[in-house]
Amino acid sequence: MMQQICLDCGMSVSETMRYCPKCDNALNLQHDGSTVTVDIAHQGERVSEALQKMQSEIDLARKGVAKCIRLVVGSGLIRDEVLLELRDLSFRGDILGFEPESFNAGAVMVRLK
Numbered sequence: 001m002m003q004q005i006c007l008d009c010g011m012s013v014s015e016t017m018r019y020c021p022k023c024d025n026a027l028n029l030q031h032d033g034s035t036v037t038v039d040i041a042h043q044g045e046r047v048s049e050a051l052q053k054m055q056s057e058i059d060l061a062r063k064g065v066a067k068c069i070r071l072v073v074g075s076g077l078i079r080d081e082v083l084l085e086l087r088d089l090s091f092r093g094d095i096l097g098f099e100p101e102s103f104n105a106g107a108v109m110v111r112l113k
Protein backbone atom coordinates (compact mmCIF):
# COMPACT_ATOMS: atom_id res chain seq x y z
CA MET A 1 0.00 0.00 0.00
CA MET A 2 1.15 3.53 -0.79
CA GLN A 3 2.09 5.82 2.05
CA GLN A 4 1.81 9.56 2.39
CA ILE A 5 3.49 11.78 4.96
CA CYS A 6 1.47 14.10 7.17
CA LEU A 7 3.06 17.51 6.58
CA ASP A 8 2.00 18.68 10.00
CA CYS A 9 3.42 15.99 12.29
CA GLY A 10 5.55 13.92 9.90
CA MET A 11 3.69 10.67 10.52
CA SER A 12 3.65 8.12 7.69
CA VAL A 13 0.03 7.36 6.89
CA SER A 14 -1.73 5.08 4.41
CA GLU A 15 -2.59 6.89 1.17
CA THR A 16 -6.28 6.09 1.53
CA MET A 17 -6.66 7.94 4.84
CA ARG A 18 -8.19 11.41 4.72
CA TYR A 19 -7.28 12.48 8.24
CA CYS A 20 -4.05 11.98 10.11
CA PRO A 21 -4.67 9.53 12.98
CA LYS A 22 -2.05 11.29 15.10
CA CYS A 23 -2.79 15.01 14.72
CA ASP A 24 -6.22 14.92 13.02
CA ASN A 25 -5.18 17.17 10.14
CA ALA A 26 -7.15 16.91 6.89
CA LEU A 27 -4.51 15.24 4.73
CA ASN A 28 -6.04 16.09 1.36
CA LEU A 29 -5.83 19.80 2.19
CA GLN A 30 -2.18 19.81 3.18
CA HIS A 31 0.29 21.42 0.80
CA ASP A 32 3.84 22.70 0.93
CA GLY A 33 3.09 25.95 -0.94
CA SER A 34 4.82 24.79 -4.10
CA THR A 35 3.72 24.97 -7.73
CA VAL A 36 4.27 22.32 -10.38
CA THR A 37 4.52 23.44 -13.98
CA VAL A 38 3.29 21.19 -16.76
CA ASP A 39 3.41 21.93 -20.46
CA ILE A 40 0.40 20.35 -22.16
CA ALA A 41 0.46 22.14 -25.49
CA HIS A 42 3.90 22.22 -27.07
CA GLN A 43 4.55 18.67 -28.23
CA GLY A 44 2.09 18.67 -31.11
CA GLU A 45 -0.81 17.56 -28.90
CA ARG A 46 -4.30 17.58 -30.31
CA VAL A 47 -6.93 19.30 -28.20
CA SER A 48 -8.28 15.99 -26.87
CA GLU A 49 -4.77 14.79 -26.00
CA ALA A 50 -3.97 18.02 -24.23
CA LEU A 51 -7.17 17.78 -22.18
CA GLN A 52 -6.39 14.18 -21.20
CA LYS A 53 -2.90 15.19 -20.21
CA MET A 54 -4.28 18.04 -18.13
CA GLN A 55 -6.72 15.73 -16.35
CA SER A 56 -4.08 13.15 -15.46
CA GLU A 57 -1.62 15.81 -14.32
CA ILE A 58 -4.28 17.39 -12.11
CA ASP A 59 -5.25 13.98 -10.66
CA LEU A 60 -1.60 13.27 -9.95
CA ALA A 61 -0.93 16.68 -8.44
CA ARG A 62 -3.97 16.49 -6.17
CA LYS A 63 -2.44 13.40 -4.55
CA GLY A 64 0.84 15.26 -4.04
CA VAL A 65 1.83 18.17 -1.83
CA ALA A 66 1.83 21.05 -4.32
CA LYS A 67 -0.51 23.94 -3.76
CA CYS A 68 -0.87 24.93 -7.41
CA ILE A 69 -0.36 23.46 -10.84
CA ARG A 70 0.70 25.81 -13.61
CA LEU A 71 -0.50 24.66 -17.01
CA VAL A 72 1.36 25.90 -20.04
CA VAL A 73 -1.36 25.94 -22.69
CA GLY A 74 -0.10 28.12 -25.54
CA SER A 75 -2.35 30.62 -27.23
CA GLY A 76 -4.60 28.61 -29.53
CA LEU A 77 -7.55 26.26 -29.35
CA ILE A 78 -6.05 24.19 -26.52
CA ARG A 79 -6.07 27.23 -24.28
CA ASP A 80 -9.78 27.93 -24.95
CA GLU A 81 -10.76 24.29 -24.30
CA VAL A 82 -8.62 24.08 -21.18
CA LEU A 83 -10.32 27.15 -19.72
CA LEU A 84 -13.76 25.62 -20.38
CA GLU A 85 -12.70 22.33 -18.80
CA LEU A 86 -11.22 24.09 -15.78
CA ARG A 87 -14.51 25.92 -15.28
CA ASP A 88 -16.22 22.50 -15.07
CA LEU A 89 -13.62 21.13 -12.65
CA SER A 90 -14.04 24.23 -10.54
CA PHE A 91 -17.85 23.81 -10.40
CA ARG A 92 -17.38 20.18 -9.36
CA GLY A 93 -14.96 21.18 -6.64
CA ASP A 94 -12.07 19.19 -8.11
CA ILE A 95 -9.99 22.36 -8.11
CA LEU A 96 -10.31 25.45 -5.93
CA GLY A 97 -9.90 27.94 -8.73
CA PHE A 98 -7.88 28.99 -11.74
CA GLU A 99 -6.59 32.13 -13.34
CA PRO A 100 -4.80 32.85 -16.63
CA GLU A 101 -1.49 34.49 -15.81
CA SER A 102 -1.68 38.21 -16.41
CA PHE A 103 1.92 38.49 -17.59
CA ASN A 104 1.83 35.35 -19.71
CA ALA A 105 -1.43 34.59 -21.53
CA GLY A 106 -0.13 31.14 -22.51
CA ALA A 107 -0.17 29.82 -18.97
CA VAL A 108 -2.94 29.16 -16.44
CA MET A 109 -2.46 28.90 -12.71
CA VAL A 110 -4.71 26.28 -11.09
CA ARG A 111 -5.24 26.31 -7.34
CA LEU A 112 -5.49 22.75 -6.05
CA LYS A 113 -5.39 23.19 -2.28
Ligand SMILES: [Zn+2]
Pocket residue numbers: 006007008009010011020021022023024025
Ligand atom coordinates in the same frame (compact mmCIF):
# COMPACT_ATOMS: atom_id res chain seq x y z
ZN1 LIG B 1 -0.31 14.42 11.42
